[in-house]
Amino acid sequence: MKNAYRLLCVLLFSVLVPEAGAQSCAETAVLVAPVLSDATRKAFEEKLAEARAQHDRAPNDPDALIWLGRRMAYLGQYREAIAVFTKGAAQFPADARFLRHRGHRLISIRCLDDAIRDLKQAARLTRNRPDEVEPDGLPNARNIPTSSLQSNIWYHLALAYYVKGDFKKALPAWKRCVNLSTNPDGLVSSTNWYYMTLRRLGRDKQAAKALATIGDDLDVIENQDYLMLLQLYQGKRSEAEIRAALDAGANALSNATLGYGFGNWLLVNGREAEARAVFSRILKGGQWGSFGFIAAEGE
Numbered sequence: 001m002k003n004a005y006r007l008l009c010v011l012l013f014s015v016l017v018p019e020a021g022a023q024s025c026a027e028t029a030v031l032v033a034p035v036l037s038d039a040t041r042k043a044f045e046e047k048l049a050e051a052r053a054q055h056d057r058a059p060n061d062p063d064a065l066i067w068l069g070r071r072m073a074y075l076g077q078y079r080e081a082i083a084v085f086t087k088g089a090a091q092f093p094a095d096a097r098f099l100r101h102r103g104h105r106l107i108s109i110r111c112l113d114d115a116i117r118d119l120k121q122a123a124r125l126t127r128n129r130p131d132e133v134e135p136d137g138l139p140n141a142r143n144i145p146t147s148s149l150q151s152n153i154w155y156h157l158a159l160a161y162y163v164k165g166d167f168k169k170a171l172p173a174w175k176r177c178v179n180l181s182t183n184p185d186g187l188v189s190s191t192n193w194y195y196m197t198l199r200r201l202g203r204d205k206q207a208a209k210a211l212a213t214i215g216d217d218l219d220v221i222e223n224q225d226y227l228m229l230l231q232l233y234q235g236k237r238s239e240a241e242i243r244a245a246l247d248a249g250a251n252a253l254s255n256a257t258l259g260y261g262f263g264n265w266l267l268v269n270g271r272e273a274e275a276r277a278v279f280s281r282i283l284k285g286g287q288w289g290s291f292g293f294i295a296a297e298g299e
Contacts, residue, residue: 025111026082032288033076044074062092069101070137076289078109096125100153103160108289110297112160119157126150131180140222146185151177158193159291163298167200178210184218188226192261195233199268207233229261256282256292263296275299 036044048071055064069084085102092098099122106115131150140146147155158173174197177190191210198207214230228245231237242262246255263278282296 025114026079026106026109029078029109029111031076031078031109034074034289035286036075041075044071047071048075060091062088062095062097065091066097066101067137069105073101073105073108074137078105081105082109094125096122096153097149099125100149100156104152104156107156107160107163107291107294110294112164115160116157119153119160122153123150123157126153142221144221146183146221146223148180148182148186151180151186151190154180155190155193158197159295162193162197163295165298167197171197171201184220185223188214188218188220188230189223192226192229195230196261196264196268199264225255225258225261228258229265232262232265256285256287256290256296258292259285260292260295263299267299 048068051064051068051071055061055068058064065084065088069081069088072078072084073081082102082105085098085105088095088098089102099118103115103118103122106112106118126149131148133145134147134149134152136145136147154173154176158170158177161167161170161173171194174190174194178187178194181187181190191214195207195210198204198210211230211234214227214234216236218227220227228237228242232239232242242258246259246262259278259282263275263282266272266278267275276299279296279299282293285293287293
């Protein structure tokens with residue numbers, strides 16, 4: 001299955017570093033626009049217009065360039081966003097944010113090797129430097145940012161390795177994410193992936209220790225799906241509850257975050273046929289750009 005996926009990557013996404021004169025992975029990638037409601041699309045388009053205007057007023061402002069790229073990406077303009085981040089990386093080579101965001105969007109279009117290269121360089125640029133809060137492009141219900149520059153660099157690097165099936169390299173990156181977590185939302189998201197990676201490596205005792213750090217009183221703002229998964233692993237939620245959550249509401253086929261975690265849990269517990277059915281179900285949904293969807297593709 002992994003070999004077939006790697007072949008698919010080469011054929012569809014040109015993941016290998018291109019030869020001189022060849023098109024880049026970003027140029028040849030097959031893209032799928034995000035499914036957005038009319039209201040959300042309108043709001044995103046207004047924000048993008050504001051970002052363009054701000055960049056026009058201050059073309060040498062790195063913050064304005066960052067937000068221009070981010071606003072493009074929210075609308076599925078991935079190549080345009082990558083071009084903006086590429087310009088920023090050349091103009092501000094010491095600013096790790098451009099490689100962090102370009103790495104993220106290279107993952108979005110399945111250019112995993114290119115993403116890893118960017119994110120490793122971003123990690124080098126931030127080595128021995130204080131971390132900084134990263135503002136949300138889509139504020140949560142409390143308008144409290146829950147991630148940081150360095151946690152996002154390591155999160156995306158770990159994810160790229162994970163999707164490639166390189167769990168050994170993903171593991172220390174996920175561990176770094178756990179250590180960088182400063183709030184419950186960051187803790188539950190990074191611990192979920194760290195746990196799943198440990199299980200894929202057969203390190204069940206370490207996985208159990210990781211779960212023991214997750215208490216019952218965490219004030220999670222937005223990563224409820226990750227908390228629910230961790231509670232499943234702990235035996236505090238039943239399989240029936242997870243299946244009911246996946247079947248509920250209008251987005252029954254598209255809850256990729258919860259679905260992928262559940263499918264992985266089935267897989268590591270020896271229920272491969274059921275896991276494959278869950279992964280296939282995710283791929284019938286509309287969350288093409290979500291990390292759960294990308295991970296299900298990798299399976």
